[in-house]
Amino acid sequence: MRNVTTDNITDVFKGYMGEGMDPRMRELMGALVQHIHDFARETKLTHDEWRAGIAFLEGCAAIESPDRHEFVLASDVLGLSSLIDMLHSDPKATSSSVLGPFHVSGAPPLAVGGDMKRDFGGPLLMVEGVVRDTDGNPIPNAEIDIWQTAPNGLYASQDDDQDMFSFHGLMTLGEDGRYAFTTARPAEYTVPSDGPVGAILRACGRHPWRPSHLHYIVKAEGYKTLVTEIFPQDDPYLDQDTVFGVREDLVMTYVEKPAEAFPQGMAISGQVHDSFLHVAFDVILARV
Amino acid sequence: MRNVTTDNITDVFKGYMGEGMDPRMRELMGALVQHIHDFARETKLTHDEWRAGIAFLEGCAAIESPDRHEFVLASDVLGLSSLIDMLHSDPKATSSSVLGPFHVSGAPPLAVGGDMKRDFGGPLLMVEGVVRDTDGNPIPNAEIDIWQTAPNGLYASQDDDQDMFSFHGLMTLGEDGRYAFTTARPAEYTVPSDGPVGAILRACGRHPWRPSHLHYIVKAEGYKTLVTEIFPQDDPYLDQDTVFGVREDLVMTYVEKPAEAFPQGMAISGQVHDSFLHVAFDVILARV
Numbered sequence: 176m177r178n179v180t181t182d183n184i185t186d187v188f189k190g191y192m193g194e195g196m197d198p199r200m201r202e203l204m205g206a207l208v209q210h211i212h213d214f215a216r217e218t219k220l221t222h223d224e225w226r227a228g229i230a231f232l233e234g235c236a237a238i239e240s241p242d243r244h245e246f247v248l249a250s251d252v253l254g255l256s257s258l259i260d261m262l263h264s265d266p267k268a269t270s271s272s273v274l275g276p277f278h279v280s281g282a283p284p285l286a287v288g289g290d291m292k293r294d295f296g297g298p299l300l301m302v303e304g305v306v307r308d309t310d311g312n313p314i315p316n317a318e319i320d321i322w323q324t325a326p327n328g329l330y331a332s333q334d335d336d337q338d339m340f341s342f343h344g345l346m347t348l349g350e351d352g353r354y355a356f357t358t359a360r361p362a363e364y365t366v367p368s369d370g371p372v373g374a375i376l377r378a379c380g381r382h383p384w385r386p387s388h389l390h391y392i393v394k395a396e397g398y399k400t401l402v403t404e405i406f407p408q409d410d411p412y413l414d415q416d417t418v419f420g421v422r423e424d425l426v427m428t429y430v431e432k433p434a435e436a437f438p439q440g441m442a443i444s445g446q447v448h449d450s451f452l453h454v455a456f457d458v459i460l461a462r463v
Numbered sequence: 464m465r466n467v468t469t470d471n472i473t474d475v476f477k478g479y480m481g482e483g484m485d486p487r488m489r490e491l492m493g494a495l496v497q498h499i500h501d502f503a504r505e506t507k508l509t510h511d512e513w514r515a516g517i518a519f520l521e522g523c524a525a526i527e528s529p530d531r532h533e534f535v536l537a538s539d540v541l542g543l544s545s546l547i548d549m550l551h552s553d554p555k556a557t558s559s560s561v562l563g564p565f566h567v568s569g570a571p572p573l574a575v576g577g578d579m580k581r582d583f584g585g586p587l588l589m590v591e592g593v594v595r596d597t598d599g600n601p602i603p604n605a606e607i608d609i610w611q612t613a614p615n616g617l618y619a620s621q622d623d624d625q626d627m628f629s630f631h632g633l634m635t636l637g638e639d640g641r642y643a644f645t646t647a648r649p650a651e652y653t654v655p656s657d658g659p660v661g662a663i664l665r666a667c668g669r670h671p672w673r674p675s676h677l678h679y680i681v682k683a684e685g686y687k688t689l690v691t692e693i694f695p696q697d698d699p700y701l702d703q704d705t706v707f708g709v710r711e712d713l714v715m716t717y718v719e720k721p722a723e724a725f726p727q728g729m730a731i732s733g734q735v736h737d738s739f740l741h742v743a744f745d746v747i748l749a750r751v
Contacts, residue, residue, distance in 0.1 A: 177694075177701050178711040179542075181549045187707060188542045193668015200666055206506050208541050210498040215546050218494050225538070225547050232534040236524030246520040250513070253496050254467075254476045258503050259513050261469045378488055380481015406465075413465050419475060423466040 185212045234371035242332075244276050248372045251275075252381075257419035265399060265461035267309040270422035272404040275390065277330040282320060285344025290357040290442035293341070297326025297359035299451040300429070301441060306352045306393060306458045313352030314460060317395035320345050321356065324387070328364035357443050360429070360452060361387040363412050376417070383417055386410035389427075391458065398460035405456055427456045473500045522659035530620075532564050536660045539563075540669075545707035553687060553749035555597040558710035560692040563678065565618040570608060573632025578645040578730035581629070585614025585647035587739040588717070589729060594640045594681060594746045601640030602748060605683035608633050609644065612675070616652035645731050648717070648740060649675040651700050664705070671705055674698035679746065686748035693744055715744045 179187055188208050192201055214220070235245040250256045256273050264271045285291065292299065306317040322343045324330055331337040342361075348354055365383040368376060376383055388404040404420055405427045406413055413421055434447040467475055476496050480489055502508070523533040538544045544561050552559045573579065580587060594605040610631045612618055619625040630649075636642055653671040656664060664671055676692040694701055694709050696716045701709055722735040 177709045177714060179545060179549070179704075179707050179709060181546060184542045184546050184549070184707055191667070191669050191703065191705075196666065196668045203506055203508075203512065204663075204667055206502055210502045211541060211543055212546055214494055214498045215543060215550065218491055219550055220491075220547055222547060222551065224491065225543070229532075229534050229538065232520070232523070233527060235520070236527045236534075239521060239524045244517075246517050246524075250517065253499060254472045255499055255503060255513070257467060258469060258472050258500055259508055259510060261467070261472070262503065262507055263510065375492075378484065379479070379492055380484045381479050415479065416467075417479075419467050419472055421465045421467060426465060 181216060185209055188212075231371050231375070234374075238370050243367065243370070245367075245370050245372055247276065248366060248370075249375075251418040252366065252372055252376060254419045260402075261422075267459070268399070268461035269393075269401055269403055269459045270424050271402050272420040272422065272425060273418055274392075274402050275404075275418075277332060278320075278322060278390065278392070279332060279340065279343055281340075282322065282343035282345045283340050285321065285346045285356060286442070287346060287348060287353065288355045288357075288441050289344065289346070290444055291321070291323075291342055291344050292357055292359045293444045295325055295341075295359045297362075299443075299447060300358050300360045300454065301355070301437065301451055302358065302389065302454045302456065303353070303355035304454075304456040304458060306348060306354065306395065306460060308398070309459055309461055313350075314395045314398060315348075315350040315352060317348045317352060317354075317393060317398075317460070318345065319348065319354050319458075320392040320394075322390045323358065323361040324364055326359045326362055328362040355438075355441065357441055358389075360407075361389060363387045363410060366417060381417060382415070384412045384415070385418060386412040386416050386421065388420070393458050393460060395460055397463055399463055401458065401460055403458075405454075407454075427454045429454060469504060473497055476500075519659050519663070522662075526658050531655065531658070533655075533658050533660055535564065536654060536658075537663075539706040540654065540660055540664060542707045548690075549710075555747070556687070556749035557681075557689055557691060557747045558712050559690050560708040560710065560713060561706055562680075562690050563692075563706075565620060566608070566610060566678065566680070567620060567628065567631055569628075570610065570631035570633045571628050573609065573634045573644060574730070575634060575636060575641065576643045576645075576729050577632065577634070578732055579609070579611075579630055579632050580645055580647045581732045583613055583629075583647045585650075587731075587735060588646050588648045588742065589643070589725065589739055590646065590677065590742045590744065591641065591643035592742075592744040592746060594636060594642065594683065594748060596686070597747055597749055601638075602683045602686065603636075603638040603640060605636045605640060605642075605681060605686075605748070606633065607636065607642050607746075608678075608680040608682075610678045611646065611649040612652055614647045614650055616650040643726075643729065645729050646677075648695075649677060651675045651698060654705060669705060670703070672700045672703070673706060674700040674704050674709065676708070681746050681748060683748055685751055687751055689746065689748055691746075693742075695742075715742045717742060 656671040
C-alpha cells in the first residue's frame with residue numbers, strides 16, 4: 176500500500192500477513208496490532224511519549240538477567256499475569272494465582288505434618304487441609320509444592336542467612352488427601368522497585384507491596400495442576416496487592432489457639448509457647 | 464480489591480493509580496492497560512502464548528545494543544512508528560516518515576549542487592527541488608540533512624568499504640529555497656531479520672524489505688522540522704514497505720534524461736555517460 180494513512184494502517188498491517196500463516200498467530204497478531212494502533216490513535220501518542228516507551232523497554236532490557244525478570248514484573252504490576260491466570264482458572268476449582276519468580280525446583284520432601292519453621296523466629300503457624308475434587312471427595316496421593324517467605328519477608332533465594340531450600344517443601348499426600356505442616360507466619364514484602372517497573376509504580380502513585388501469602392502448586396493424576404497462593408484475611412495489603420493476586424476464595428483466616436490445642440503428631444522444633452496460629456484451608460482441583 | 468475478577472481487573476488497575484499523578488500519565492496508563500487487558504480477554508491469551516510474548520521481549524533484550532535497536536524495529540514492523548509519524552504530520556505540509564536507525568549527526572557540509580556519488584558505481588541520479596511554505600513561496604535559508612544507502616543497499620555505518628559519512632550530507636540553502644545534489648540511485652534493502660523481530664516477520668509470512676529511498680530532515684526557522692523519506696515510483700517494494708513508511712505525496716519519479724541535459728554547475732566526479740536519472744521533488748514545511 177503506497178498511501179498508508181492513520182485510518183488504514185491497521186488494515187494494511189493485516190493485509191501484509193501471508194496466507195499460509197498459522198491461524199492462531201494471525202488472530203493474535205491482528206488483535207495485538209489493532210489494540211496497539213487504537214491505543215496510539217485514541218491517545219494521539221506523541222513522539223516523546225513513544226521514546227519514553229522505548230526507553231522503558233530498553234531499561235528493562237538493561238537489568239534483565241536470570242535473577243531479575245523485569246518484563247515478567249511489568250506484566251505482573253499491570254495486571255496481565257493475573258488476568259491470564261483468571262482466564263484459565265476453572266470456576267469450580269480453587270482459583271489460581273500468580274506463580275511469581277521465587278519458585279525453586281527440587282525442594283526437599285516434607286512429610287505430612289512436617290516442620291518448615293525449624294529455628295526461625297516469627298509467629299508459629301500450623302496449616303492443614305484436604306485436597307478435594309469438585310464433588311468434595313478427597314483426592315488420593317496428591318502432591319503439594321509449598322514455598323513462602325521467612326518472617327523477614329525474604330525468600331531463601333534472596334537471603335544469605337537462609338539455606339537454599341528453607342521455607343520450601345514438597346509434600347506427598349496419602350489416600351485421605353490431607354496435608355499439614357508447621358511453619359512461621361509469612362510476611363508481606365515489596366516487589367523489586369529499583370528498576371523501570373518501580374519508576375512506573377511511583378509515577379502512578381502506587382506502592383510495591385504484596386500481602387503475605389503461602390504459595391502452593393498442587394498436582395494429582397487426572398486433575399488440572401493448580402498454581403495458587405493463599406492470603407490471610409487480616410493482611411494490611413489484602414485489598415491492594417500490587418500484582419492483583421488476591422481472589423475471594425484464596426483468603427484464609429488465622430485463628431489464635433492456646434498451646435494445649437497444638438495437635439499431637441505435628442513436627443515442631445522446640446516447644447509451642449503461649450499460643451499458635453491455625454489455618455484450615457481445603458484445595459479443590461478440577462478434573463483434566 | 465480482594466476479589467479481583469476478569470471483569471473488574473481493569474477498573475481495579477485504574478483505581479490503584481494515585482490521585483496526585485500527572486493527568487496525561489493517568490490517561491496513557493489507563494488506556495494502555497485497557498487495551499492490554501482487552502487483548503488478553505478477546506483472544507483468551509494462554510499461559511504458553513504469554514510466555515512466548517515474554518520470551519520475545521527477553522530475546523530483544525539479549526541483542527539490544529547501541530548498534531541494534533530491536534525494540535524500535537519491532538515498533539517499525541508493527542506499524543506503530545509510522546502511525547505516530549502520521550498522527551503528528553501536518554496535513555498541509557509534506558508528510559513525515561520514519562527516521563530509521565541510520566541517521567548520523569555531524570554530516571559534512573554539501574553545497575547546493577554538490578556531489579555525494581563520488582566514485583561509487585550505480586546509476587547516476589540528480590535530485591533537485593525547492594523548500595516551500597504552505598502557500599507555495601520558497602523558504603529562505605532552510606537546511607536539509609540528506610542520507611541514503613550506497614548502491615549496494617548499505618548505509619555507511621553498516622559497510623566497512625564506505626567512510627563514515629559517505630552518502631551523508633548537510634546542505635544549507637539560499638534565499639531561493641532551492642536544493643540540488645548529484646548521487647547514486649539508492650537501493651532497496653532489508654531490515655535486520657536475524658533477531659526476534661525477524662522471527663515474527665517469518666511467522667507472519669512477511670518479507671523484511673524496504674523500498675529504496677532518500678532520507679531528508681528539513682529545518683527552517685519559524686517552521687516545523689520535517690523528518691521524511693522519498694521513494695521512487697517504480698520500486699518493487701513500494702506497495703509493501705515492511706515499516707509502512709510510504710505516503711502518496713512522498714513518491715518521486717525517476718526521469719531518464721540524455722547526458723546532454725545534465726545541468727551546468729552541478730558537481731560530479733568523472734563524466735555523465737549516456738544518460739542520468741533526474742528527480743524533481745519540492746518539500747513543503749508548515750509554520751510552527
